[in-house]
Amino acid sequence: MWRINLWEGTELVVAEFHKKIKDAFEVFDHEANNTVDVREIRTIIRSLGCCPSEGELHDLIVEIEEEEPTGYIRFEKFLPVMTKVLLEKRYRPIPEDILLRSFEVLDPSKRGFLTKEELIKYMTEEGEPFSQEEMEEMLSAAIDPESNSIRYKDYIAMMVVDDG
Amino acid sequence: MGTLKAHRAVTSMEKSSSPSPFRDGNTEAQEGKIHERCPSPPPSPGGPSLLARISTHFTAFKAAALIQRWYRRYMARLETRRRCTWRIFQSIEYAGQQDQVKLHDFFSYLVDHFTPNSNHERDFLNCKFTTERFLQDSEMEKGSDYESIEVPDNYTGPRLSFPLLPDHATALVEAFRLKQQLHARYVLNLLHETRKHLVQLPNINRVSTCYSEEITVCGDLHGQLDDLIFIFHKNGLPSPERAYVFNGDFVDRGKESVEILMILFAFMLVYPKEFRLNRGNHEDHMVNLRYGLTKEVMHKYKTHGKKILKILQDVFCWLHLATLVDEKVLILHGGVSDMPDLELLAKLDRHKVLTTEVVVSTLGRKTRRQKGKQPAKEKAARVPAPELALRPGRLHLGSRGGTGPAAPPASPAAAARPGDPGLDGAGSRQAPQEPGGGEPPALHARSRLGSPEPLQPTQEAWKQVVDILWSDPMAQEGCKANTVRGGGCYFGPSVTEQLLQKYNLQFLIRSHERKPEGYEFCHRRKVLTIFSASNYYEVGSNRGAYVKLGPALTPYIVQYQANKETHRLTMRQRISRVEESALRSLWEKLFASSLDLLGEFKKHDADKTGLITLSAWAEAVESVLHLGLPWRMLKPQLVNSSTDNTLEYKSWLEDLAKEQLSRENIQSSLLETLYRNRPNLEAIFRITDSDHSGFISLDEFRQTWKLFSSHMNIDITDDCICDLARSIDLNRDGHIDINEFLEAFRIVEQSSTEGDTSDCPQATNTDNSGCSKPSKR
Numbered sequence: 001m002w003r004i005n006l007w008e009g010t011e012l013v014v015a016e017f018h019k020k021i022k023d024a025f026e027v028f029d030h031e032a033n034n035t036v037d038v039r040e041i042r043t044i045i046r047s048l049g050c051c052p053s054e055g056e057l058h059d060l061i062v063e064i065e066e067e068e069p070t071g072y073i074r075f076e077k078f079l080p081v082m083t084k085v086l087l088e089k090r091y092r093p094i095p096e097d098i099l100l101r102s103f104e105v106l107d108p109s110k111r112g113f114l115t116k117e118e119l120i121k122y123m124t125e126e127g128e129p130f131s132q133e134e135m136e137e138m139l140s141a142a143i144d145p146e147s148n149s150i151r152y153k154d155y156i157a158m159m160v161v162d163d164g
Numbered sequence: 165m166g167t168l169k170a171h172r173a174v175t176s177m178e179k180s181s182s183p184s185p186f187r188d189g190n191t192e193a194q195e196g197k198i199h200e201r202c203p204s205p206p207p208s209p210g211g212p213s214l215l216a217r218i219s220t221h222f223t224a225f226k227a228a229a230l231i232q233r234w235y236r237r238y239m240a241r242l243e244t245r246r247r248c249t250w251r252i253f254q255s256i257e258y259a260g261q262q263d264q265v266k267l268h269d270f271f272s273y274l275v276d277h278f279t280p281n282s283n284h285e286r287d288f289l290n291c292k293f294t295t296e297r298f299l300q301d302s303e304m305e306k307g308s309d310y311e312s313i314e315v316p317d318n319y320t321g322p323r324l325s326f327p328l329l330p331d332h333a334t335a336l337v338e339a340f341r342l343k344q345q346l347h348a349r350y351v352l353n354l355l356h357e358t359r360k361h362l363v364q365l366p367n368i369n370r371v372s373t374c375y376s377e378e379i380t381v382c383g384d385l386h387g388q389l390d391d392l393i394f395i396f397h398k399n400g401l402p403s404p405e406r407a408y409v410f411n412g413d414f415v416d417r418g419k420e421s422v423e424i425l426m427i428l429f430a431f432m433l434v435y436p437k438e439f440r441l442n443r444g445n446h447e448d449h450m451v452n453l454r455y456g457l458t459k460e461v462m463h464k465y466k467t468h469g470k471k472i473l474k475i476l477q478d479v480f481c482w483l484h485l486a487t488l489v490d491e492k493v494l495i496l497h498g499g500v501s502d503m504p505d506l507e508l509l510a511k512l513d514r515h516k517v518l519t520t521e522v523v524v525s526t527l528g529r530k531t532r533r534q535k536g537k538q539p540a541k542e543k544a545a546r547v548p549a550p551e552l553a554l555r556p557g558r559l560h561l562g563s564r565g566g567t568g569p570a571a572p573p574a575s576p577a578a579a580a581r582p583g584d585p586g587l588d589g590a591g592s593r594q595a596p597q598e599p600g601g602g603e604p605p606a607l608h609a610r611s612r613l614g615s616p617e618p619l620q621p622t623q624e625a626w627k628q629v630v631d632i633l634w635s636d637p638m639a640q641e642g643c644k645a646n647t648v649r650g651g652g653c654y655f656g657p658s659v660t661e662q663l664l665q666k667y668n669l670q671f672l673i674r675s676h677e678r679k680p681e682g683y684e685f686c687h688r689r690k691v692l693t694i695f696s697a698s699n700y701y702e703v704g705s706n707r708g709a710y711v712k713l714g715p716a717l718t719p720y721i722v723q724y725q726a727n728k729e730t731h732r733l734t735m736r737q738r739i740s741r742v743e744e745s746a747l748r749s750l751w752e753k754l755f756a757s758s759l760d761l762l763g764e765f766k767k768h769d770a771d772k773t774g775l776i777t778l779s780a781w782a783e784a785v786e787s788v789l790h791l792g793l794p795w796r797m798l799k800p801q802l803v804n805s806s807t808d809n810t811l812e813y814k815s816w817l818e819d820l821a822k823e824q825l826s827r828e829n830i831q832s833s834l835l836e837t838l839y840r841n842r843p844n845l846e847a848i849f850r851i852t853d854s855d856h857s858g859f860i861s862l863d864e865f866r867q868t869w870k871l872f873s874s875h876m877n878i879d880i881t882d883d884c885i886c887d888l889a890r891s892i893d894l895n896r897d898g899h900i901d902i903n904e905f906l907e908a909f910r911i912v913e914q915s916s917t918e919g920d921t922s923d924c925p926q927a928t929n930t931d932n933s934g935c936s937k938p939s940k941r
Contacts, residue, residue: 019796027248027794032792043240043244046244051234053229054232054236093234099231122224122231126227126228127225127228127229127230128232
């Protein structure tokens with residue numbers, strides 16, 4: 001007979017989140033002393049399934065950092081904040097169709113692709129602009145060298161499969 | 165994937181105070197209808213209304229932001245995968261290094277506690293567990309005796325004549341690039357000259373940027389010749405104007421350690437003032453036994469390999485410990501401790517200090533006991549001390565080097581670090597205790613015989629060297645034992661600061677640790693790690709780097725990846741390749757522990773449903789493998805069935821086996837044990853094969869195996885051992901080829917279950933020769 005005890009359910013969920021967060025944290029905790037470099041915290045948060053904007057990340061980090069920023073983040077501070085984020089299901093990933101629509105917004109004449117120049121322009125001038133490194137990395141995977149353009153539908157399909 | 169609804173709900177929950185593209189009032193409406201709001205044709209000459217134009221702009225802005233947001237998350241996940249992969253390799257590698265420590269503990273344990281049952285066994289032990297490191301000069305001359313070696317006329321490789329000229333060295337580089345091999349005669353000759361040169365050098369070398377305008381410092385090469393050639397190609401060959409310092413770990417793992425050594429030594433002889441080589445922790449014959457140099461030498465030089473190894477062993481001991489640039493920049497391989505003593509380092513006899521050596525001497529045993537291992541004084545009586553002390557050749561009475569070696573503890577870890585991990589910031593590591601009760605009388609007698617000589621390597625000296633070669637920096641304050649490596653320490657920023665202040669230095673350059681970018685600054689840029697073996701784990705795994713110092717001593721870093729292929733791969737592709745490789749190693753490890761895993765899984769499955777939760781899986785795997793890996797993050801790559809958060813563990817284990825073996829059965833624990841201990845076995849066999857002939861007798865094999873299994877708590881009966889030996893000796897000549905054994909153990913396992921074990925004589929009476937003459941097969 002199964003009786004669902006809500007309180008127990010939540011506890012289990014929280015416990016599981018704790019373990020998940022700990023694992024993700026440890027990947028970047030090089031000296032196994034429960035701290036990570038603050039520059040890596042964005043990656044950790046994202047690796048836990050969250051998809052925040054840079055602005056949202058900035059606010060989150062302010063919560064997690066020490067009063068006097070030391071350059072690294074302690075696990076004790078990270079855990080409660082991150083657990084809350086996961087419980088509240090904040091910063092959910094972007095669904096594939098929304099992503100596709102976004103590309104289509106940038107391609108109003110519906111050609112099905114964006115030129116390399118257009119992509120660079122949008123990614124480095126609009127939204128929360130890419131750094132040069134980010135731009136180069138995206139181009140290397142996205143641009144079809146023959147046409148010098150990105151067929152975004154194929155691109156999305158490829159990336160999504162890869163993401164697992 | 166979430167739905168539109170969820171997405172909308174989330175955006176309305178966001179409390180971000182900074183301006184964000186999602187904060188305008190029309191958020192919900194726009195999100196839900198984004199595709200309908202796609203602006204149609206570009207603005208007409210009359211111009212759309214201001215509102216329309218603003219809406220358009222916002223939409224493009226938002227669209228871009230969404231894409232960027234998504235992309236950054238994607239890259240973060242890639243990066244995490246890369247780190248996980250890195251961690252896999254590291255844990256496996258460090259676990260391997262810890263095995264090395266275990267091996268040493270094993271030997272010292274045997275020496276301390278093993279009671280030989282017979283003369284035969286005692287002799288066997290005596291032979292195996294002693295070293296003849298300190299050869300007299302005359303012996304060394306005889307050993308290298310290269311002049312008698314003939315070089316055949318059809319030899320097309322490079323030829324050396326001494327004194328070496330720059331052209332010779334350059335020719336060597338070119339020859340090795342064309343995959344030629346240097347004849348043993350020249351190898352020995354070169355090593356002989358190298359040794360003569362190194363002996364004159366001080367422990368801490370000093371270089372100055374007055375003479376060479378720039379100094380290039382390179383880190384670990386680990387037998388990767390491609391990287392060395394690349395560095396010379398990109399940075400230029402060594403010359404009086406272009407000084408080089410190579411910071412240790414030239415050998416092991418990579419396949420061209422010998423060639424690298426030849427090139428480095430050649431340039432050192434040609435440009436003695438401008439070309440320096442620091443010792444690394446891999447410049448050590450015990451480490452070489454395990455990590456590949458010994459194998460490589462014996463493989464490339466079948467006739468003269470032994471001689472080469474012997475003199476190489478000595479050459480490594482003579483490599484100096486550190487280099488000081490302009491009295492300001494200290495270059496050494498590993499790191500420092502919170503009690504650095506450069507004066508002591510400068511004075512000690514570096515030739516006598518090997519960080520990993522197992523030394524059998526009365527002094528040695530006393531020290532080992534002092535480190536706090538419990539079974540101490542009482543059991544000591546069992547080892548026939550006088551016998552050990554009087555064994556001929558062990559404790560030198562000669563003039564050179566006077567005493568026996570400084571009796572380092574059996575393993576680097578043993579250097580009395582009481583109450584180890586978790587020491588706090590005060591750096592409260594204690595100095596190791598000197599062996600109580602003074603030194604044995606024999607030692608005193610010897611030092612009286614000896615002529616005045618450099619400071620005898622004491623416990624303290626040994627520790628200084630271990631710290632230099634094995635330590636790693638950490639971000640946290642303090643100084644604690646480096647339990648991962650089993651030797652040296654983790655040192656924090658204030659330790660660095662202390663060192664720099666004490667000796668008026670600007671910064672420290674070290675190597676010893678792989679870095680994804682080939683280099684890394686830490687401790688407020690006072691410590692620079694430089695690592696020069698690119699693609700260390702696998703193609704695409706990391707860059708290599710070297711650093712240049714000019715008179716201003718500002719470090720200028722150059723990175724590279726010595727493999728054209730990697731440039732063409734995207735990050736995604738690079739990561740998958742490396743990941744595959746890491747996963748393969750992980751599969752192997754998992755397979756090797758199948759039985760243990762099954763046991764652990766069953767513990768989590770009290771109701772015997774055959775299922776466990778994925779969380780339980782992660783716990784179980786960690787408790788068996790002790791690799792400290794983030795199993796939950798690796799789960800997608802290791803476990804297929806993640807449908808409803810449970811796993812059918814038996815079929816998962818079976819799948820594991822199918823990955824590993826094509827035909828054989830996995831039932832046997834012997835197979836798994838062998839597989840798991842494969843690196844250890846290989847190392848042990850190489851030590852057993854002390855004449856490096858590539859063969860060990862069946863008897864030696866049985867003895868060694870018995871000792872090994874009893875220490876490692878492997879429950880294998882004598883029957884099995886006999887069978888094993890019998891099956892391996894395919895041509896019945898009483899000898900086993902090591903390589904064949906390691907290759908054949910899977911097949912051996914099958915035949916041993918089929919064979920008739922009753923024919924094998926019991927291996928209890930060690931006076932008989934065991935199973936060398938089986939009556940029936």
